[in-house]
Amino acid sequence: DGGITQSPKYLFRKEGQNVTLSCEQNLNHDAMYWYRQDPGQGLRLIYYSQIVNDFQKGDIAEGYSVSREKKESFPLTVTSAQKNPTAFYLCASSPGTSGETQYFGPGTRLLVL
Amino acid sequence: GNSVTQMEGPVTLSEEAFLTINCTYTATGYPSLFWYVQYPGEGLQLLLKATKADDKGSNKGFEATYRKETTSFHLEKGSVQVSDSAVYFCALRISSNTGKLIFGQGTTLQVKP
Numbered sequence: 194d195g196g197i198t199q200s201p202k203y204l205f206r207k208e209g210q211n212v213t214l215s216c217e218q219n220l221n222h223d224a225m226y227w228y229r230q231d232p233g234q235g236l237r238l239i240y241y242s243q244i245v246n247d248f249q250k251g252d253i254a255e256g257y258s259v260s261r262e263k264k265e266s267f268p269l270t271v272t273s274a275q276k277n278p279t280a281f282y283l284c285a286s287s288p289g290t291s292g293e294t295q296y297f298g299p300g301t302r303l304l305v306l
Numbered sequence: 307g308n309s310v311t312q313m314e315g316p317v318t319l320s321e322e323a324f325l326t327i328n329c330t331y332t333a334t335g336y337p338s339l340f341w342y343v344q345y346p347g348e349g350l351q352l353l354l355k356a357t358k359a360d361d362k363g364s365n366k367g368f369e370a371t372y373r374k375e376t377t378s379f380h381l382e383k384g385s386v387q388v389s390d391s392a393v394y395f396c397a398l399r400i401s402s403n404t405g406k407l408i409f410g411q412g413t414t415l416q417v418k419p
Binding site: 197199224226233234235236237238241243249251283285287289293294295296297298299300 | 340342347348349350351352355395397404405406407409410411412
């Protein structure tokens with residue numbers, strides 16, 4: 194089955210710790226995205242990548258980092274510089290960026306201990 | 307700037323009632339418009355979309371018409387079911403090479419038997 198997988202489903206972070214959220218897609222999509230969802234709010238774009246080895250900051254990139262070494266993978270690292278990391282993180286992909294629909298993964302909930 | 311405004315929730319309806327969830331937008335250029343649905347603990351699923359004025363998107367009994375004159379994209383369904391209980395997000399995408407989606411804050415729908 195084609196789709197987007199995110200792992201883990203729940204992730205706990207200690208103070209000062211970096212954590213990495215996984216996102217993998219087997220849809221052969223060029224573009225991938227990371228969004229953050231807070232309670233009662235819409236999604237906000239963290240980073241996006243239109244092609245392998247290239248990515249751009251979204252609206253709330255501070256405290257986060259990404260890499261795109263492979264077409265199917267777009268991991269997100271939440272660094273210790275992100276002071277309010279507790280949120281639901283959603284990864285999405287689309288065939289390209291000029292009009293195609295974005296498809297979302299099931300999400301990872303990050304909690305701070 | 308570009309933005310999406312949805313009606314405040316939660317919306318509580320009885321089964322078989324008529325549903326309207328209002329969505330208005332502000333955008334430069336000619337956006338594409340989307341409705342996504344999020345079931346508890348899951349990622350977002352595309353419900354329907356419209357890419358130009360007067361287009362009607364429809365899926366699973368839900369409909370929305372792209373109204374440029376009123377900058378609206380209201381979601382409607384003639385007869386809701388308990389299984390429609392979810393959070394609904396209206397979103398827009400400006401024609402550009404980023405594919406970035408701008409989301410409303412989401413509207414929670416609760417359908418009671």
